[in-house]
Amino acid sequence: MAADRRFKIFAAADGFGQPLKDAVVAHLRTHPAVAEVLDLGVDKYYAAAASVASNVAETSDSDAEHALEARGVVVCGTGAGVAIFANKYPGVYATHCASAADAVNTRSINACNVLALSGIATPPDVAAAIADAWLATPFRAPCPASGDAPWPEDIQSFLDSAPAEMAAIPEGSVPVPVPESCAIxxxxxxxxxxxxxxxxxxxxxxxxxxxxxxxxxxxxxxxxxxxxxxxxxxxxxxxxxxxxxxxxxxxxxxxxxxxxxxxxxxxxxxxxxxxxxxxxxxxxxxxxxxxxxxxxxxxxxxxxxxxxxxxx
Known part of the structure; x- marks a missing residue:
């Protein structure tokens, strides 16, 4: 458990995801590493994702007074729609997870800070296990993708530089070449x-x-x-x-x-x-x-x- 970190979590869902969102919110409110859960309610899937992602994007990663790290949980029918829309916000790395292994991998590799869940396919007990793994796994930690062993030095070096490069992309600091695809x-x-x-x-x-x-x-x-x-x-x-x-x-x-x-x-x-x-x-x-x-x-x-x- 990331015992030295306390989390402030924003949560929202659409109608298909509301029952699972309510169950996950209740679970997180009893979690020893979670200081606060803000339930932002139910809305269209893209509006729910926007409300969570905007809060995560605007909240400082580390509050000096409370040592809180902002995270988000978004739930819709498939988990895909909320993830797609949440990722429109700079500094948000949302991933749909169907298992605890998915959560460990995406935390280790992608520094996922918004967890997307399927309200149709994911039972509440599985969602709770996913959330626990997501909170417990630090960035760059051993994970199933690494064979549960420390990452090799070259991968570790890549992961070390990834956060700054990812943060720079919305500002145009890391240009993405666009091929000239117009047929004419x-x-x-x-x-x-x-x-x-x-x-x-x-x-x-x-x-x-x-x-x-x-x-x-x-x-x-x-x-x-x-x-x-x-x-x-x-x-x-x-x-x-x-x-x-x-x-x-x-x-x-x-x-x-x-x-x-x-x-x-x-x-x-x-x-x-x-x-x-x-x-x-x-x-x-x-x-x-x-x-x-x-x-x-x-x-x-x-x-x-x-x-x-x-x-x-």
Whole structure:
């Protein structure tokens, strides 16, 4: 027993977990290592988990006056839902335990400070044994996962550094690489682009012919003069910022990362790029283009409209 530690325990459950929560609270209130149990009641499983986890996260690990360590017990039908939601809180390490061995392992390896239990699958006597093992086991102690022997030196070293590294993760101190998984972004890797001669600043790579699909990019400040196509097209902005004026419909669209726009066949439209912009475009048929004005006319029209909008 961790006789030199006294625990302050917060407990809550949903309707499926209430009977087991009540039994565990009653058991913990008689436990010699527990100084206080705060029963936070019954709520939806995520609200119950939040009430416990927020209290554990906000309570100091060691109160100098009372030497209390904050712990939590959360119970729902499966024990999984409350564990998932409790783990949203920094400094909370919640684990669903179905046996005393689970509790010993997760205390030794994960420094679990919120115990999640299944109100449907776990009998009260088993839950009491789980809670006892959870309170009795210090972090890095021998456990079933270590063969009930002290951890080897390399594992001990890992466990020694784990708490600080785990605490740093929510602050971004331990960056987690995120792979570029967007199919369209992966598609463009290694592509060779060809300049769009009639539109300075633009490059295009056709990836499929008739119906035509293409990956297109324009430099900031570029302009597409008013033009139209035989076929309508769908467009998705991958990154950047652009404005499209549909002159046929007398409407305009401000587009940024992730935005979609469909332009019907024959609609005359001009475009201004405010940032380096990349987008994926698919025509309903083959690609063609018919200019309805020259580049100077487009620049003058855009400058006049943007100037009027800003009062300049």
């Amino acid at each position: 972004c992966c598609l463009r890797k290694g592509m060779e682009f060809e300049p769009v001669g009639i539109m300075p600043g633009g490059e295009m790579r056709i990836v499929r012919e008739s119906p035509t699909s293409a990956y297109v990019r324009f430099k900031a400040g570029s302009v597409e003069p008013a033009h139209h196509h035989t076929f309508g097209h769908d467009l998705v902005v991958i990154k950047g910022k652009k404005k499209v004026w549909n002159l046929t419909k007398k409407d305009s669209y401000d587009l940024v990362d992730g935005d979609f726009l469909f332009t019907p066949a024959g609609d005359v439209h001009r475009v201004k790029y405010f940032e380096d912009t990349e987008f994926f475009i698919r025509w309903d048929g083959h690609w063609d283009i018919f200019l309805d004005e020259d580049l100077d006319t487009a620049h003058n029209a855009i400058d006049a409209e943007l100037g009027a909008a800003t009062g300049k």
